Amino acid sequence: MLDMITKFSACCKAAGLKVSPLEVIDCMSQLRHIDATDEAAFRSLLMANFVKSRRDQPRFLEIYHLFFHELRTSFQDAVEESEDPETPKQKRVKEIIERIREELGENIEGLENLLDYLGGDPEDFLNEVQEIHNMVEQRSLAIKVKSNMGQLSNRLSVMLKINQIRQKALQLAGELDAEGDTFTRKEIEAYFATMLDRSFDLLTRDKRPDNIALKEVSRTDPRFFDIGEKPFATLTPVEMERTKEVTDRLVRKLKDMATRRYAARNKGVLDVRKTLRRAGRFQGVPLELHFRDKPLRKGKIVALCDVSGSVWSVARFMLAILYSLQECFNGIKSYAFVSDVADITPLFKDNPVNEAIEKVFSESGIDTRMLTDYGSSFVRFRERHMQELSTKTTLLIIGDARSNYQNPHQEILEEMRERCRRIIWLNPEPMTTWNSGDSEMFTYKAHCHEIRPCRNLNQLVTFIEELVL
Known part of the structure; x- marks a missing residue:
């Protein structure tokens, strides 16, 4: 039983779950208090020790079913492993796998992980799949065009290996004489077909965590009936001045309310x-x-702002209000990005808010002519500024999530979520367009605590009041 639990914990870690040796020891000590043949109790015990949050539960159940059912015929076979190490079906499967190893000979390089997976040990294959999912594209000075072709080519390579093993396995299953065995040739072929289809699914399916607590704000009360519903990107210079007057009055009101609230x-x-x-x-x-x-307690704000096109019209108002209310927070850090990230906090420290906003384009070092690439920007933020996130930090991401079909690198956004208090995504587009074209909003929202449209004054005022108060 210890060997089985240890292997299962290794598979969980290979799939991205965080399992410590101490939790394995606790699990073994608790097994003495339940009937190990009762699968519901056994699964609940493992889940209580290996799952840290509800977000990890779907991934745990997927690995549990793969390990205890798909690779080991049934849960009963798994718990009785010490009495009968190999079932007749497992013996036949291992015999075919050994024949494949012999026939491939020197050409087996790169196929070992997949063969071990078929033989009942999925740890190395899960590690390989996890590395592909988390693969980060490296910049090349010689190649100016960026893409996620490295990750896609690795996936394609594994797909070709799966098809190669499929052909060999089905060929050998037909050649081997299955007379006298409990399992027929048809069942052996079905096993290999099912498991190889499963490996293909593990490789290609998007691993999106459960995010049942996500707050989606779709409607706001109309505070201003004329200018309040007009998108920031379409404001005329006169309307822009009126909007600034409204936001200035809001800032004075919130400062007064927040000061009394924190000083009480x-x-x-x-x-x-x-x-x-x-x-x-x-x-x-x-x-x-x-x-x-x-x-x-006052919170810390980190703002990550897309400065391309119509997104900047929202970001400039948001930054102006945040820095006007900075005494309501412990600290504010601001970063601008298009395909690279720049720290624009010093601009706001050394200049008045409106001047700093104008200097973002001229002095931040961001090339606004580049195509927007959220994945690349997240990579640079992790490399340079991840230390700014803590359990007291609220991360504001202001952007339309349109990444020009580049690798979104949603796993980095998940790392940010683990480090900070909450992630709020403000999108300047209507919700009806979030999942169209090159938008990655559907991918990113699984890693946020709150998402909401923010394209006009009414939506911005409502959000700022909720953030401060």
Whole structure:
């Protein structure tokens, strides 16, 4: 049983789950308190030890079914492994796999992981698949055009190996005499066909985590009926000035409300014990009242802004308001990107907000003529600025998620989620267009805590009030 649990934990880690040796030890000690042949109890015990959050649950169940059912015929075969190490079907499968190894000879290079997977040990194959999914494209000075062809070519290479093994396995299953075995030739062929189809699915299917707690804000109250519903990208210079006046009034109002809110001390439930203890200095007379509630903690904001086209019209208003309200936060860091990332925080520290916004294009070092590439921008952010994210950080991403069909690198966004308090994505496009064309919004939303459209004044004002208050 220990060997089986250890192998299963290794497969979970290869598939991207975080499992420590201590959790394996806890799992083994807890097995003494349940009936190991009761699959529901056994699965629940493993899940309690190996799954850290609900987001990991679908991936765990997928690996559990693969390990204990698909590769081992049935759960009962797995738990009785110590009594009968190999079933007749497993013996026949291993015999065919050994024949494949013999026939391929020196040409077996690159096929070992897939053959081990078919033989009941999927760890190395899962590792290979995980590496392909997490593959990061390297910049080339010689090649100016970027793409995700490296990842696609690796997937294609594994697909060709799967087809090569499929042909060999079905050929040998037909040649071997299955008389006297429990399993017929047809069942052996079905096993190889099913498992190779499964390997193809593991390789090609998008691993999107469960995100049931995602907050999707689709509607806002109409605060301003004329200018409030007009998209930022279509504002005339006169309307732009009116919008700035509205946002300035909002900033003054929020500053006043937030200052009173954070400065309040004498509120909440009376702390009787602390009040009486301090009264000892005044011969038992409670001259000072003490309350249990503490002032609210200020959060840290990291803003990652797409500065291409109509997206910048939203980002400039957002940055102007954030920096006007910076005393409401512990700190604000801002980054601009198109296909590379630049830290624009110093521009706002050294210049007034409106001047800093104008200098983003001229002094940030961002080439706005490049095609937008969210995946590449996430890669650069991870390389240079990941340390800015902490459990007190709210990450604001302002962009339309249109990445020109480049690799979206959603796994990096998942890393950001693990490091920060929450991720809020503001999209300047209507929700009806989010999943059209080259938009990766459907991919990215699985890794966000909150997504909402933000293309006009009403939507922006509502969001800022919720963020501050």
